[in-house]
Amino acid sequence: MLKKEQNELVTQTGPGTPMGDLFRSYWQPILISSELPENDCPPVRVKVLSERLVAFRDSEGKLGLIDEFCAHRGVSLWFGRNEECGLRCPYHGWKFDTTGQCVEVPSEPAESGYAAKIKLKSYPLIEKGGILWTYMGPAESQPTLPEWEFTNVPLENIFVSKRLQENNWLQAMEGGIDSSHVSFLHRGDLNNDPLFKGAAGNKYNLADSKPVFEVVEHPGGLYIGARRNAEDGKYYWRITPWVMPSFTMVPPRGDHPIHGHFWVPIDDESCTAWSFDYHPVRPLHAEERIAMQNGKGIHVKYVPGTFRPLANKDNDYLIDREAQKAGRTFSGVEGIGMQDASLQESMGPICDRTKENLVGTDNGIIMARHRLMRAAKALREKGTLPPGRESEHQKIRSAAVILPPDQPYKDAAREALIAKPGTPQTTV
């Protein structure tokens, strides 16, 4: 349970809000590289953290992310012509470069210097790991470039997708650190989904629907360890890292690729759910990539030409009551990604946490909220930059391990939780 004012604090990320400032302390993924596939390609509208922007790749390959609306009379530059190193408004021909600088106002003499006095707000936009990232905070606080492991492996080892999720970012992210729902909501998929099935660890998940949890802080966030009984008195641990503010990783299963998410606010009532799969030491198999493209694993099928899931709230997520009754799916919704998204969207655009009744096993969620509020307050009141910005905080992995009962996973799996180039994931 959160008080109303606490719920507002953690869910509002627009300009000038404490949580908005916190999000603006990090590089955020906003576009898949293929959305701007080549120089002078069409621009793309972007709404992120309640700011409307337009992204483009100019004639020389420079990336730009600028205010969506022309400084002249407010036309959307999404209609613009991307040509000769700038984005030209089709209304009266004003032209802007990738920094937002106006470089041409056709109605005014070039010598007048009028254009030089016009500049749109812009943010840096960089490309790494097949993703375009922006940083929207103060220039003097810009962190080093993202160092998440999946951004540093060869592109043939990665698959990245994103989907529109029509609810606040926090309730989506909280699903990523809530390990106890897997044994219920996703149980029908553990032995069927091509990106999950066959792992030895699945049997422990399915045999024990009441895991025991240990929550441990790390400098960038939390580790949430879920423990189930294995053979010979040992424990099967699934360890989920959360790095502030919204990065989570799912513990691996067998030799399947590892996956995880970013939850990036579009505005306070919607977010982009980023889903990535990668293998640290090998290219993805063709069949794995095809499965991901077909919406298996944590990915989804789309309404053609959009990032909106094909199963969405307008069609009640294509719920199949027969499949639910027969146990093929637990909720009647197909696919792990949409099983999560459908239930999270059903909470309403912004979950009212004054009405919830948490239990002891929700401590991962309780602690994540607590750390977010504490960090937002420290940034607002003292200017303290939040955790999760440093590269060491980002070089992190999830893990699945079997350990003797007396060994703390934070020590016994310490090496497994660090991303080391060329080292396979620790998995069961």
Added chain:
Amino acid sequence: MILSESARVTTAHEASFRIQYPNSKPRAVKVIALDAGSAKLVDEIAKLNWHGAAFFTSLSFDAGSAPGGTDGKTLKAWLNDLAGRTMDLVSEVAGADCVVVVATAGKDVQSAAVIAEVCTLHHKTLIALVVPEDNAPDDQIDVSLRALRPYAKMLVIAHGRDYIEAMLTALRA
């Protein structure tokens, strides 16, 4: 959507029709400090305004008094409220919705075994919070984790008093 249905998942406006009423009764959370350091923390937290939380210490615990002990003490002799009165562990746990034990990292947590046994008997969830002192070495934390792991449904390393407050608030204590 079945055409006869009058509500659907859509907008903030639609979500605003969620009906307003208290959907839970107050819950009794029993918080037990296992050592002197955690007793100090618990004493400070107890001064705040709580709905259904009660606070105790097990500082008088003696392993010999536990079931099977030989010194003649009873199970009732060592649980104290913050005023120092002896309380009955079994009835306190029986009346709880959830039991939280708080331990300073590296300190003796023997009483947790008895508390856990009573929790098991009464089917109550036991949450354990390990609070490291400033600059506590990892091995102290490990000692506590190892000692409490067999008993706790949820085991948390909680840096500082503010997290304990946040957790109790979240649990509607």
